[in-house]
Amino acid sequence: MxxxxxxxxxxxxxxxxxxxxxxxxxxxxxxxxxxxxxxxxxxxxxxxxxxxxxxxxxxxxxxxxxxxxxxxxxxxxxxxxxxxxxxxxxxxxxxxxxxxxxxxxxxxxxxxxxxxxxxxxxxxxxxxxxxxxxxxxxxxxxxxxxxxxxxxxxxxxxxxxxxxxxxxxxxxxxxxxxxHSDAKADGVPQEPVAGMPAVELDTAGRPTVTIPEEPAPADLQVAVLKQGDGAVVQPDAEVIINYQGVNWRTGEVFDESWGNGPTNFQLSAVVKGFSSAIAGQHIGSQVIAVIPADLGYGPSGGNSQAGIEADDTIVFVIDILDASSTTAPAAG
Missing domain, CATH: 3.10.50.40 (Chitinase A; domain 3)
Known part of the structure; x- marks a missing residue:
């Protein structure tokens, strides 16, 4: 085999x-x-x-x-x-x-x-x-x-x-x-969505996220910050992205790839809210996702190493740079 x-x-x-x-x-x-x-x-x-x-x-x-x-x-x-x-x-x-x-x-x-x-x-x-x-x-x-x-x-x-x-x-x-290691989402900027965290980008594309002064939403919220025109990302894809994760409770960055170059993984290997935010989007897009605990680290009791408690909502800004999806081999 x-x-x-x-x-x-x-x-x-x-x-x-x-x-x-x-x-x-x-x-x-x-x-x-x-x-x-x-x-x-x-x-x-x-x-x-x-x-x-x-x-x-x-x-x-x-x-x-x-x-x-x-x-x-x-x-x-x-x-x-x-x-x-x-x-x-x-x-x-x-x-x-x-x-x-x-x-x-x-x-x-x-x-x-x-x-x-x-x-x-x-x-x-x-x-x-x-x-x-x-x-x-x-x-x-x-x-x-x-x-x-x-x-x-x-x-x-x-x-x-x-x-x-x-x-x-x-x-x-x-x-x-x-x-390339310096790649960033090249989609068309979109109007901000009311109630979502504010995002500002530096010249390298690295975001700074400002959390609203209000309770986190109970459900998954996803907004497109830049609309790409590439292929649609499939649920079984392996993706190449840049990302930054912020804890809604503290406003602090707990993980990011910016500064280290893009990272890659299969969507099936990450928390459900993160994969749901990427699947169905176009390559070249930048999205922001507000992920409640039940779709993030809550089911596993949080992530103490990252300072995430079991009931914490997390926020990700994600540049979708490339993706592969399942394609049946050609006949013959």
Whole structure:
């Protein structure tokens, strides 16, 4: 059975294994924002044969156990004509990862059977070999990469045993879209809605929220601050957003992504009020959501680490930057 490369499972394990690999320090450091690491084609990456349509499961062949290189290599199988994927971007990909020695699949995304997977192009957060494969390519590109053990699982190997110590990888990636680290909602500003918290934006798009001097509403309230014209976000989507969370009771910010770059997650993995505020909106929109406790952290007794009590109403300002949704694979 094909293994799903989802953020909550395999990708998360790749991150932790990168951190504990003894070979990590020998790998290339993360390129500075706007600067690309030197990952060029070589004999090993050129020996990887890839066929099939972009965005669909590829047919990948290589001589298992024979590929070798001193540094990670990548070959652009097909160059896309979209924008460049910069270091720090959050990028939707379809990806297949193989053990270069055994030829077996280590992990594979769903290729249209469920929301596409987003990775942050930052090798302090994600396996270096994945980052080296996609950074500074262009949207619409298909890439074949030979990933050295030092940029993969190193001397630790993978926790599930599919990659043993010091075994390299083969990665084939399709770059579907990208969101730059400084992105912000570009929709048309809308008139404020009476009774909702006031929102002011600085030049970078970071909001300052002012809570009204009145009790919080009992029901979920959602208003569009900027109306985007992108695709409608589906309830099962994985989204790329910027957000800020404010406690209605205190007026204090308890969490935000602004200043750290956009974040990504599946709508099914967050509190109900938050997902309800995003699903059905257009990409490019900015929304504000006032979420009562029963649709927020109330059912779990609050969130003491964030200073949220069980009966607290929370407020989110959200820039919806990109989203993927379930799409059935094309016939044939």
């Amino acid at each position: 094909r293994k799903s490369l989802c953020l909550l499972a395999v990708i998360a394990s790749l991150v932790s294994l990168t951190a504990c690999s003894s070979a990590t320090s020998q790998s290339q450091a993360l390129a500075s924002p706007g600067e690309c690491a030197d990952t060029s084609a070589g004999k090993a990456s050129k020996a990887i044969s890839v066929s099939g349509d972009f965005g669909s499961i590829p047919k990948v062949t290589f001589a298992k156990g024979t590929l070798a290189a001193d540094a990670t290599e990548r070959t652009i199988v097909a160059k896309g004509d979209g924008e460049q994927v910069d270091p720090g971007d959050t990028t939707f990909v379809e990806m297949s990862i193989y053990n270069a020695v055994t030829g077996s699949i280590v992990a594979q995304t769903a290729y249209g059977a469920s929301p596409a997977t987003a990775i942050v192009v930052n090798d302090q957060k994600y396996l270096k070999g994945l980052v080296r494969a996609v950074e500074c390519t262009t949207v619409g590109s298909r890439i074949a990469a030979f990933v050295t053990a030092g940029d993969g699982f190193g001397s630790a190997g993978s926790s599930d045993g599919t990659v043993q110590a010091d075994q390299p990888l083969v990665v084939v990636a399709d770059v579907l879209s990208t969101v």
